[in-house]
Amino acid sequence: MVDVSVHDSADQAAHDAAIAIRDHVLTCVDHKQPCRLGLATGGTPLPVYRDLVRWVRSDRLRFDDVTTFNLDEYVGLAPDHPQSYHEYMRQNLFDEAGIRGCNAFLPIGSVVDPNQEARRYESLVVDAGGPTMQLLGIGRNGHIGFNEPGSPLDSITRVVDLADDTIAANSRYFQDISEVPRQAITMGIGTILRSHSIIVLATGLAKADAVARAIQDPVDASHPASALQLHSRVRWILDREAASLLHSDQ
Ligand code: F6R
Numbered sequence: 001m002v003d004v005s006v007h008d009s010a011d012q013a014a015h016d017a018a019i020a021i022r023d024h025v026l027t028c029v030d031h032k033q034p035c036r037l038g039l040a041t042g043g044t045p046l047p048v049y050r051d052l053v054r055w056v057r058s059d060r061l062r063f064d065d066v067t068t069f070n071l072d073e074y075v076g077l078a079p080d081h082p083q084s085y086h087e088y089m090r091q092n093l094f095d096e097a098g099i100r101g102c103n104a105f106l107p108i109g110s111v112v113d114p115n116q117e118a119r120r121y122e123s124l125v126v127d128a129g130g131p132t133m134q135l136l137g138i139g140r141n142g143h144i145g146f147n148e149p150g151s152p153l154d155s156i157t158r159v160v161d162l163a164d165d166t167i168a169a170n171s172r173y174f175q176d177i178s179e180v181p182r183q184a185i186t187m188g189i190g191t192i193l194r195s196h197s198i199i200v201l202a203t204g205l206a207k208a209d210a211v212a213r214a215i216q217d218p219v220d221a222s223h224p225a226s227a228l229q230l231h232s233r234v235r236w237i238l239d240r241e242a243a244s245l246l247h248s249d250q
Contacts (some may be wrong), residue, residue, distance in 0.1 A: 002215050003235040006243040010203035011047055013239045017135065017201045018051035020235065022061050024133045024197075035066045038131030038143075038192070039093070041085045044201050045135060046092060053096040062218060063099045069125050070106040071145040071178045071192070073182035075159060078110035080208075083173055107157070107185035114159045118185045123188065124159035130194035138202050142163045142210045142223040146186035153219070155188030189227045197233040200225070202242040203227070214243035 007013040014098065028035035039045070055061035070085055079086035086106050094104050107121040125131070136144050141163055148163040149153060161183055162170075171177035192198070202211050214225035217234065219228075228234045 004215070004243070004246070005237050007237070007239050010239045013237050014045070014047035014205050015051055015202060017199050017237045018048045020199055021048065021052065021133065021135065022055060025066055026134065027059060029065060032246070034129070034132065036128055036130070036132045037066055037068045038134030038195055039068050039070045039089065040135050040137045041070065041088045042137045044203055048135065048201065049093040052093065056097045063097050066099065066103065066192065067128065068099060069106045069128070069131055072184050072186040073107040073109040073194040075109050075114045075183035076181050079108060084109060109185060114183070114185055116146070117231060118157045118159055121185065122191060125157065125191055128198065132196045134192060134195035134198045136192070136198060136200045138200060138207055138210050138214065138225050139166055140169065140206050140210055142213060142225045144189065144192060144225050144228070146184040147189050147224040149222050149224060151189055151221060151224050152188040153221055153230070156191050157185065157187050159183055160186055187223055193227065193231050198228065198231055199230065199236070200234065200236050202227065203239040205241040205244065207242040208245040211236070211242050215249060
């Protein structure tokens with residue numbers, strides 16, 4: 001049985017995801033267990049990060065003993081580039097939630113040898129033991145991280161070419177579509193599946209088809225998010241629109 005929660009609005013869905021992350025952090029602290037959060041960028045998790053920041057400001061949450069690993073970074077963008085995922089994370093979570101740079105990891109996109117950087121990042125994530133909880137979004141084409149359709153289900157962190165769809169979708173953050181990097185370093189599907197638990201947050205009608213295929217269709221590399229069926233602790237948190245193509249028995 002797939003674990004699916006459907007909410008009336010995108011904000012409610014994001015709030016539910018934020019609660020799951022907060023409870024995970026608090027449980028790890030209570031049990032003195034390591035807490036490693038896998039984090040995503042993009043539009044969908046923004047309200048999640050807003051909730052987490054609010055709780056830190058009101059002293060209901062602390063990230064002192066939390067390590068974070070982001071899914072991906074654009075090849076060619078330095079960590080201080082305004083459109084880099086380093087900058088996104090600093091602005092939307094790290095600076096505001098007191099997550100120090102020494103505890104927060106992302107692949108570095110501006111290195112001379114991105115393939116070597118991908119190998120270094122894979123080792124970093126794997127040697128740490130993988131995220132204890134991974135937050136994922138999903139692309140309209142079914143990508144998770146930047147594992148585009150056709151990515152091997154056991155892929156590890158590597159340099160990938162972005163699909164035209166993804167470049168078009170992400171061009172909203174750039175002045176012009178020509179500025180969107182064509183490649184990224186992403187955790188692989190196999191890397192993501194090492195996470196102890198996974199939350200997938202998807203909101204809006206544009207994600208409905210990708211969500212339905214991921215949950216209801218057979219596992220297939222042509223739809224990377226379907227690989228999540230191979231993991232036993234995945235929770236889908238959706239709004240009504242993103243859930244609108246699910247069969248009623250889900
Ligand atoms: C982001 C990431 C991507 C996004 C996906 C959805 O780090 O890895 O898989 O989660 O592209 O993006 P949004 O939320 O902008 O629709």
